[in-house]
Amino acid sequence: MAVLVDLRLGCSPERTCADLLEDADLQVFLLCGDRVRDQPHTWLTSGRHTHVLDCSSTSESLYQLKQTVDRLDLSVIRVVTSPRGREELSHYQRLLFTNVYTFDYAVTPQEGLECPSGTGSAHTDSPGQKIEAEVSAFVQQLPGLKGDVRVLKSTLIPDCFGHGFSTRTGGVSYIPTLSSMNLFCSSRRRDPVAVVTENRRRLAVHAGFHPLPLRMVKVNHASDVWVLGKAEPESYDALVTDQRGVVLAAPGADCMPILFSDPVKKVIGAAHAGWKGTLMGVAMATVNAMVTEFGSRVSDIVVAVGPSVGVCCFTLDREQALDFRHIHTDCVPDPESAKPHVDIRLANRYEKQKRSAF
Incomplete structure (x- = not known):
């Protein structure tokens, strides 16, 4: 099992993670924020299977989590976060994961592990559109795999119809059986909607049609x-x-x-x-x-x-x-x-x- 500990909202990471780091069988992922990044945290890597997610965006950090979880063939992810963190992470979950993964949220109570960040009305703002834009921008900068986008044409179809058959090259899907231009989303696969949407966008740009x-x-x-x-x-x-x-x-x-x-x-x-x-x-x-x-x-x-x-x-x-x-x-x-x-x-x-x- 993997455990994701959300440290972005200014809470004490030591209090959140002390017990988890003692379990050598767990794969613990620490999602860092600016405050944690600025503090001494050599203890963060003290666990045998502890991974620090400290990328330039939450999208990139969670994609790194997904890649590691896929490599280890894990599917159950326990998430320790705050109420606000759960709201945000659920949007990332919808875009970057599928139903193959089971997310078990452990929401820390106000009087326990969660520390108020004092941002006022920001807590009530819906993060959905901002997160979708962030995830979209992130997957767009991923390198294409297995070469450039390639479309095969039939000599039978009349010129009045745009058409083609995509191949496996030029997409961003890294799952071996789906790499790289997977265009089909399924709850039984590990390729998430954000990746499939990006593959469709790249195919559309190459073939000259709008993906919507x-x-x-x-x-x-x-x-x-x-x-x-x-x-x-x-x-x-x-x-x-x-x-x-x-x-x-x-x-x-x-x-x-x-x-x-x-x-x-x-x-x-x-x-x-x-x-x-x-x-x-x-x-x-x-x-x-x-x-x-x-x-x-x-x-x-x-x-x-x-x-x-x-x-x-x-x-x-x-x-x-x-x-x-x-x-x-x-x-x-x-x-x-x-x-x-x-x-x-x-x-x-x-x-x-x-x-x-x-």
């Missing part, structure tokens, strides 16, 4: 399609619209991001197709939505499939894999194997060919 109108599918590994302008479902794996100025996006990795465009009716779509969504027909559900909702003709719809896992590296249990043979026998090259390889890219191509959408 970006609409990302809410993955459910099914075939539900949201038509923008209608009530938004709780989850969906595809979106379609004829609205101008809107950017549609779908995540991909092993799963496929698929882009749809109709240059005649000026309709676009984006879908996330994993193996479950492929079997459930998410690609054709997207085409059907364009036809039904906007009058598109199937022959006018152009489809581009983005990077995804290849047949060489993707296997399923035999019962699941054999379902793909109902699409085409070529989709499962080794059906007798206990873990057959599956070509989900080919499966989606055959599905679209059935409706003459390419």
Whole structure:
């Protein structure tokens, strides 16, 4: 477990930390402020696992905390702070952490560990907007990882539509499985909203669109399609619209991001197709939505499939894999194997060919 001790508000750090520093098994993080910084505090590093967070901003200090916690594979953080400190830190928590982390706040009572700072009305000011601006400025100055931002283009999509497939380079996500241009926020991942938002901003700057109108599918590994302008479902794996100025996006990795465009009716779509969504027909559900909702003709719809896992590296249990043979026998090259390889890219191509959408 990690313990974060908030020393920024002028309280006696010795009184706050004495007991914690005696526990050699805890990872103790001391969030310093100007007053603590100006005092002699050699005792701060007396613990075997004591970390001093003394950066130029609270955002940077807490990001340093997160990096260390991630490196140690910890997820429970006990926070010792004041009522005002809890209010502020909860904003940083929302922006720099996710639900993977459990925060347990121990608020020090006025007559105990908390010392009044005498700032008057500042205690009642909402820190939310100021903290959001601080965090945003901090992540914007982080170096891009794995090289520059790179966007792949399809020769199929007409020039009247801006489009592209992002790669893994140029973002600020440092979690190994997400590094570096992660664009998808999840409560089950360690990549926080501030980092994902910054990745989206950098991609938008590179690709020439504004990040605010970006609409990302809410993955459910099914075939539900949201038509923008209608009530938004709780989850969906595809979106379609004829609205101008809107950017549609779908995540991909092993799963496929698929882009749809109709240059005649000026309709676009984006879908996330994993193996479950492929079997459930998410690609054709997207085409059907364009036809039904906007009058598109199937022959006018152009489809581009983005990077995804290849047949060489993707296997399923035999019962699941054999379902793909109902699409085409070529989709499962080794059906007798206990873990057959599956070509989900080919499966989606055959599905679209059935409706003459390419």
